[in-house]
Amino acid sequence: MCVLCGGFVLQEHxxxxxxxxxxxxxxxGGDSGRNRQRQRLLRTNMANRILGYYxxxxxxxxxxxxxxRDSKGSSEIVYDLGSLWPAVEKMIRKAADPLDPQxxxxxxxNPRI
Amino acid sequence: xxxxxxxxxxxxxxSGKTSLxxxxxxxxxxxxxxxxxxxxxxxxxxxxxxxxVEERTLLLGGGCVCCxxxxxxxxxxxxxxxxxxxxxxxxxxxxxxxxxxxxxxSPIWFTILRHPVLQHxxxxxxxxxxxxxxxxxxxxxxxxxxxxQTAVADQIIITKTDIxxxxxxxxxxxxxxSINPAASIGTTHADxxxxxxxxxxxxxxxxxxxxxxxxxxxxxxxxDTCSISIRFDRPLDWHAFGLWLSMLLHARGTAILRxxxxxxxxxxxxxxxxxxxxxxxxxxxxxxxPEGIRAxxxxxxxxxxEPQQILDSLLAFxxxxxxxxxxxxxxxxx
Numbered sequence: 001m002c003v004l005c006g007g008f009v010l011q012e013h014x015x016x017x018x019x020x021x022x023x024x025x026x027x028x029g030g031d032s033g034r035n036r037q038r039q040r041l042l043r044t045n046m047a048n049r050i051l052g053y054y055x056x057x058x059x060x061x062x063x064x065x066x067x068x069r070d071s072k073g074s075s076e077i078v079y080d081l082g083s084l085w086p087a088v089e090k091m092i093r094k095a096a097d098p099l100d101p102q103x104x105x106x107x108x109x110n111p112r113i
Numbered sequence: 114x115x116x117x118x119x120x121x122x123x124x125x126x127x128s129g130k131t132s133l134x135x136x137x138x139x140x141x142x143x144x145x146x147x148x149x150x151x152x153x154x155x156x157x158x159x160x161x162x163x164x165x166v167e168e169r170t171l172l173l174g175g176g177c178v179c180c181x182x183x184x185x186x187x188x189x190x191x192x193x194x195x196x197x198x199x200x201x202x203x204x205x206x207x208x209x210x211x212x213x214x215x216x217x218x219s220p221i222w223f224t225i226l227r228h229p230v231l232q233h234x235x236x237x238x239x240x241x242x243x244x245x246x247x248x249x250x251x252x253x254x255x256x257x258x259x260x261x262q263t264a265v266a267d268q269i270i271i272t273k274t275d276i277x278x279x280x281x282x283x284x285x286x287x288x289x290x291s292i293n294p295a296a297s298i299g300t301t302h303a304d305x306x307x308x309x310x311x312x313x314x315x316x317x318x319x320x321x322x323x324x325x326x327x328x329x330x331x332x333x334x335x336x337d338t339c340s341i342s343i344r345f346d347r348p349l350d351w352h353a354f355g356l357w358l359s360m361l362l363h364a365r366g367t368a369i370l371r372x373x374x375x376x377x378x379x380x381x382x383x384x385x386x387x388x389x390x391x392x393x394x395x396x397x398x399x400x401x402x403p404e405g406i407r408a409x410x411x412x413x414x415x416x417x418x419e420p421q422q423i424l425d426s427l428l429a430f431x432x433x434x435x436x437x438x439x440x441x442x443x444x445x446x447x
Binding site: 012013014015039046047049081082084086095096097098099101103105108 | 357394
């Protein structure tokens with residue numbers, strides 16, 4: 001359970017199992033806390049490189065959730081990557097497809113988007 | 114407490130699932146197993162065949178596990194768990210779920226991975242699929258279910274090799290490799306004394322594809338079931354790969370029948386990745402690399418998506434992923 005908001009976490013998304021921490025065990029403070037926060041920021045930055053193409057932006061919220069926003073001001077709370085893509089689909093009204101030729105072209109032209 | 118492995122045994126109608134299981138259960142290795150039979154139709158023939166393990170056999174009512182009655186599977190496994198925990202029954206070493214011949218094994222996988230109680234006590238160890246050496250070709254030609262089962266299998270067991278010709282078996286082997294290059298293939302026959310070997314031991318050994326100079330991407334067409342084996346030149350960034358794969362599975366999950374491989378994330382051993390359609394098994398760390406190959410190697414089996422699309426997308430994402438992908442092998446199901 002999330003101690004900040006009382007939300008239940010029933011299922012840990014597979015992407016939360018990172019390469020070396022053996023799972024997203026939430027601890028407050030110390031090195032593991034900092035490491036976890038660093039991983040979250042890295043992931044947010046990475047996601048934003050892709051989300052930028054759709055005019056969306058994701059930000060970390062208190063180290064427990066993410067907030068996804070579009071340029072019109074709508075926002076959505078996202079728990080993990082499992083709920084990110086459905087939220088993106090809701091905002092852009094189609095599924096964000098990594099096989100989309102236009103997205104691929106854009107990423108090829110500008111690898112640093 | 115380690116999770117109890119669940120083995121899903123699937124295969125088309127009449128492909129020899131029950132015969133294999135019945136014989137294998139006579140061996141000591143499988144003595145302490147719980148069997149769950151998913152019965153199709155009202156007369157529980159299969160149930161009678163397994164009546165020897167009566168107290169552990171739980172009959173699922175109403176046919177197909179996959180959609181309508183997977184709650185039955187939950188109830189059956191929960192009842193087993195309850196019996197074990199209350200001491201009515203001793204702890205079993207494994208649970209074997211035998212599906213109907215028409216069942217799609219992926220919902221069973223999903224059920225065990227996602228159920229709030231079951232996910233903490235059980236883990237899908239492997240998906241075994243039987244294919245009949247004599248009629249297997251015909252089933253693959255005629256029935257979509259058979260191709261689907263083959264595509265999601267960890268191991269394919271060719272049965273009835275004693276009554277098939279060498280040529281038939283050769284053709285079937287070739288065809289299986291074209292549908293699912295990630296699966297290991299075993300053979301068995303009516304007098305096989307050691308059927309239990311398929312149910313014990315290391316299941317997740319990924320068949321490593323040998324490097325091919327240039328994979329012929331043009332051969333594959335989108336309508337067919339096809340596969341691509343991809344290798345990366347450097348260790349991957351897990352977060353980036355997770356981002357890409359979760360995006361792909363959200364958009365194209367129904368078309369991606371299977372994702373399987375070993376990933377090099379820069380750590381000591383590889384991380385094994387295993388997914389069926391929308392579902393990814395929580396990645397596992399392995400201690401060491403098999404046979405000294407140390408590179409990420411992933412097989413995608415798909416339908417309605419061309420291998421070239423996957424490769425193009427990974428190439429476009431290479432700066433995020435931190436590694437350049439290249440195709441090792443592309444196969445179209447024949």
